[in-house]
Amino acid sequence: MPATLKRLNEVYPSDVKSTVPLGLRINDMLYTTSLNAADPVTGEISGDIREQTAKTLQNLKDMVEKAGGTLDNVARGVGYCTTPDDRTPVDEVWMEMFPNEKDKPAMKVLLGELPAGQLVRLDALVLLGAKRTRIDIPNVSAHDPTIKIGNWVITSRCHGNDQATGQIVEGGLDAEAKQTLTNLSTLIKLAGGSDSNIVQINTYGREADYIPAAKAAFEVHFPDPAKRPALNQQVNFVSSRMQVAMEMFAVL
Amino acid sequence: MQEIFANQAHDPIPVAVKLGDLIHGARVTGADPATSELPDTLEAQSANALQNMKAAVEAAGASLDNVGQVSFFFKNFSGAVMRDVINPLWVEMFTDEDSRPTYKFMPAPELPGDQQVHVEFWAVPGQKRNSIQIPNVAHTNPIPFGVKMGRYLFSSRCLPMDPATGKNPEGLDPQLSCSLGNASTLLDMAGMSWGDVTQGRAFLTDMANLPKIESAWKAKTSAPLAPVVYGVGGNAQVYVEFIAAGKAG
Numbered sequence: 328m329p330a331t332l333k334r335l336n337e338v339y340p341s342d343v344k345s346t347v348p349l350g351l352r353i354n355d356m357l358y359t360t361s362l363n364a365a366d367p368v369t370g371e372i373s374g375d376i377r378e379q380t381a382k383t384l385q386n387l388k389d390m391v392e393k394a395g396g397t398l399d400n401v402a403r404g405v406g407y408c409t410t411p412d413d414r415t416p417v418d419e420v421w422m423e424m425f426p427n428e429k430d431k432p433a434m435k436v437l438l439g440e441l442p443a444g445q446l447v448r449l450d451a452l453v454l455l456g457a458k459r460t461r462i463d464i465p466n467v468s469a470h471d472p473t474i475k476i477g478n479w480v481i482t483s484r485c486h487g488n489d490q491a492t493g494q495i496v497e498g499g500l501d502a503e504a505k506q507t508l509t510n511l512s513t514l515i516k517l518a519g520g521s522d523s524n525i526v527q528i529n530t531y532g533r534e535a536d537y538i539p540a541a542k543a544a545f546e547v548h549f550p551d552p553a554k555r556p557a558l559n560q561q562v563n564f565v566s567s568r569m570q571v572a573m574e575m576f577a578v579l
Numbered sequence: 580m581q582e583i584f585a586n587q588a589h590d591p592i593p594v595a596v597k598l599g600d601l602i603h604g605a606r607v608t609g610a611d612p613a614t615s616e617l618p619d620t621l622e623a624q625s626a627n628a629l630q631n632m633k634a635a636v637e638a639a640g641a642s643l644d645n646v647g648q649v650s651f652f653f654k655n656f657s658g659a660v661m662r663d664v665i666n667p668l669w670v671e672m673f674t675d676e677d678s679r680p681t682y683k684f685m686p687a688p689e690l691p692g693d694q695q696v697h698v699e700f701w702a703v704p705g706q707k708r709n710s711i712q713i714p715n716v717a718h719t720n721p722i723p724f725g726v727k728m729g730r731y732l733f734s735s736r737c738l739p740m741d742p743a744t745g746k747n748p749e750g751l752d753p754q755l756s757c758s759l760g761n762a763s764t765l766l767d768m769a770g771m772s773w774g775d776v777t778q779g780r781a782f783l784t785d786m787a788n789l790p791k792i793e794s795a796w797k798a799k800t801s802a803p804l805a806p807v808v809y810g811v812g813g814n815a816q817v818y819v820e821f822i823a824a825g826k827a828g
Contacts, residue, residue, distance in 0.1 A: 333777075335777035337780075343807055343808045346807055347689065351603055562588045
């Protein structure tokens with residue numbers, strides 16, 4: 328947190344009868360906390376998953392522009408939908424909004440429980456005035472990128488790809504968790520930082536039984552308990568090609 | 580930045596976020612913390628929501644002692660019901676009447692699904708709550724007029740009450756002057772000034788009054804002022820609420 332706060336405010340809906348904030352603004356940072364497909368005037372949510380995603384992204388665009396920014400300033404999106412089948416349309420509409428493969432925000436789509444009638448929710452992190460740089464490990468493909476924006480480095484969900492072959496390493500969960508952490512370290516180095524810049528790591532597995540092994544790998548990778556990033560371990564959708572995925576948030 | 584999850588393994592949407600020296604909770608619901616189910620009654624949802632807030636601040640490495648301001652949003656807005664439901668839970672959670680966070684109740688018919696209540700909060704880890712009361716201008720509810728925590732000051736909705744009489748004057752102009760005057764008193768008592776104010780919200784009964792309110796606000800501070808139309812109590816036509824932040828350290 329900067330020593331001087333020029334801005335610290337909740338961001339409210341443009342409809343003066345809607346009371347729940349849409350997000351926060353802290354200096355140049357915008358953090359959305361309840362973006363969905365709600366019509367900005369009536370508050371109504373309608374449409375199928377594609378329509379709701381498009382409306383949600385329009386609400387994001389409006390909010391960013393109202394704060395004086397553009398979609399170029401979006402650092403990270405997290406989509407939430409209720410069934411695995413809905414992940415693809417969310418991703419497709421996202422790619423329509425961010426069509427440039429070389430310059431798009433970090434992104435992931437998770438499964439979550441949403442209130443009745445709501446098919447998608449989007450949490451976004453925006454750094455007004457800053458632009459993204461995509462960071463890649465050579466040989467390792469990433470559908471959703473790792474980006475550097477301002478002094479932040481934010482990954483999408485990373486996997487245990489071998490840096491020589493690009494393939495997920497063999498050896499199951501333990502090997503994948505170790506390799507994924509190695510890849511996060513490589514990404515933060517490519518961004519000009521080191522492991523000590525990582526402030527948060529979120530891990531993902533299909534079943535809760537992956538948690539101890541991923542935690543053990545984390546503790547080996549960050550041996551000093553006093554210098555470990557915050558760790559959140561979630562059970563959520565993970566592609567059948569792998570056992571574990573991880574993302575990080577780092578501040579240079 | 581650190582995301583805070585209520586039930587990491589089974590609920591992927593953060594309930595709160597830790598941003599430097601602040602925690603902001605924005606998705607505290609009345610869902611049962613064990614099962615994620617929403618109970619049917621406002622009483623049960625409210626009790627869960629307060630427990631979920633406690634769990635969120637604790638997951639962020641802080642405690643209820645670090646909570647400064649809480650906002651309750653209700654799908655069905657009725658002052659009496661809310662006071663009867665929330666206040667007993669509130670005084671049970673915050674037992675020391677000299678050290679309570681401040682809160683507000685808001686109508687939110689847009690709350691989705693079966694949600695009857697939604698809670699948001701601000702907390703400042705590592706800082707003790709200094710609850711401030713203005714002489715002769717008090718809320719009837721069990722909350723202070725404002726809370727100073729470290730470099731932050733969270734106001735309640737500043738009542739348009741005249742400190743000389745303890746009553747709301749009649750009419751917009753004197754009410755506006757009293758509400759802003761009470762905000763000034765709160766800033767003074769916190770050792771802060773209008774230059775530290777970072778956001779304001781105006782609660783008004785009639786949008787036609789907004790230009791007058793905005794112009795009085797702008798005479799005090801350049802911080803943004805967001806309006807919300809809201810049936811304020813009794814003869815009141817306007818309240819202002821604000822957050823102020825001084826320099827770190």
